[in-house]
Amino acid sequence: MTSPVFEGRFRDKVLVVTGAAQGIGLAVATRAVAEGGRVLFVDRAEFVHDIVADLATEKAAAFVADLETYQGAEAVMRHAAEQFGGIDILINNVGGAIRMRPYEAFEAEQVDAEIRRSLMPTLYCCHAVLPHLFERGAGTIVNVSSNATRGIHRVPYSAAKGGINGLTQSLAMEVAERNIRVVATAPGGTEAPARRVPRNAAGDTAEEQAWMRDVVAQVKQSSFMKRYGTLSEQVAPILFLASDEASYITGSILPVAGGDLG
Template sequence: MIFHGRFAGKAIVVTGAAQGIGQAVAERMAAEGGRVLFVDRADFVTEVASRATGEATGFCADLETYEGATQAIAAAADKFGGIDVLVNNVGGAIRMRPYAEFEPPQIEAEIRRSLLPTLWCCHAVLPYMLAAGGGSIVNVSSNATRGIHRVPYSAAKGGINALTLSLAMEYADRGIRVVATAPGGTEAPPRRIPRNAAGDTAAEQGWMADVVEQVKSSSFLKRYGTLEEQVAPILFLASDEASYITGSVLPVAGGDLG
C-alpha cells in the first residue's frame, strides 16, 4: 500500500538498495514522495534506481569502508541539500555453520558486512543532521541475535541494537531519532549477487536447512515474512508518524523476539 506524499520533500539515503529489503524500501520511499539515494556496492544499483517511481538516484559505494560511507552520504547531501532520513540496511549472514567451524577470516568478514556499514554511515550522517537540527535513522537489525549457525552475524546484529539505543540516547536532545527493526526470516526474490560468492559446501547447505527450520519453528506464525511485511514497519519508523519513538528495536518476526 502506497501512502502518497508521506515522504514529500524528504532527502533520504537507503543502503543495500540494489536488491531485497533495501530495494523495496527505497522504491516505496521514492513512490511516497521522497528524494532517494539508492546506495549499494553492486553497480546495478543505478539500473534499479532508474526504474523507480519518483525521484531516485543510484550511487555505488563499498560501505564496509569509512571512505565509501562518507562518499555516499556526501553525495546525497550535495544532491539534495541535506539528509532527513537514513535507512541502514546493508548486512546479511555470509555463511551458516556452527561457531566451532568458522575460521577467523570468516568471522571478521561477517562483522565487516553486518556491523561496520551501519557504524560508518551513522557517523558520516551525523554532521548533516546536526546542522539541520534533526533527522531520523532507521537501522535494519535482525531477530537472529538468538539463533543457530550464525554466531558472528548474531554478534554483529547485537552491535546494531546497542548502537541504536546508545545513539538515540546521545542525540535525542538534538532532534535526531534512532530506531531499528529486527526482521526474521523473509521471503525475497533470488539475489542477483549471492550472499556467499564462494558457494556453499554440502555441509553448509545442511546447516542452512537447519537454520530455515529453526527460524520457522521459532516464529509463532510458523513461516517466513514477506518483503512488504518488512518494508511497512521501516517506513513507519522513518516517517514523521513515529515522531515519539526513538531508541526502540522493533521485532518483525512473527512473534519471535530473538
C-alpha cells in the same frame, strides 16, 4: 500481501537507503520514492544504476560505494547532500550472514568478514550522516537489525546484529537533544526474490547447505506464525519508523518476526 502506499508521506524528505539494489533495501527505497521522498539508492553493485534508471524519476538517484570502509560511508552522505541539498532520513540496510555453520566451524577470517559485512556499514554510516543531520536540525536513522541475535549457525552475524542494537540504543540517547531519532527493526526470516549478488560468493558446500536447512527450520519453528515474512511485511514497519508518524519513538528495536523476539 501488499502494503498500501501512503501518498506524500515523505514529501520534502531526503532519504539515503543502503543495500538498495535488492531485497528489503530495494523494496524500501522504491516505496519511499512512491511516497514522495527523494531517495539515494546506495549499493556496492553497479546494477543499482540500472534500477534507478528504470524508475525514470528525478526523485531517485544511485550511488555505488563500499560501506565496509568509512571512506565509502562518508562519500555516500556527501553525495546525497550535494544531489538533494541535505539528508533527513538514513535507512541502514546493508548486512547479511555470509555463511551458516556451527561456531566451532568458523575460521578466524570468516568471523572478521561477518562483522565487517553486518556491523561496520551501519556503524560507519551512522557516524558519517550525523554532521548532515545536525545541519538539518533534525533527522531519523532507521537501522535494520535482525531477530537472529538468537539463532543457530550464525554466531558472528548474531554478534554483529547485537552490536547494531547497542548502537541504536546508545546513539538514540546521545542525539535525542539534537532532535534526531534512532530506531531499528529486527526482521525475522523473509521471503525475497533470488539474490543477484550471492550471499556467499565462494558458494556453499553440501555441508553448509545442510546447515542452512537447519537454520530455515529453526527460524520457522521459532516464529509463532511458523512462516517467513514477506517483503511488504518488513518494509511497512521500517518506513513507519522513518516517518513523522513515529515522532515519539526513539531508541526502540521493533521485532518483525511473527512473534519471535530474537
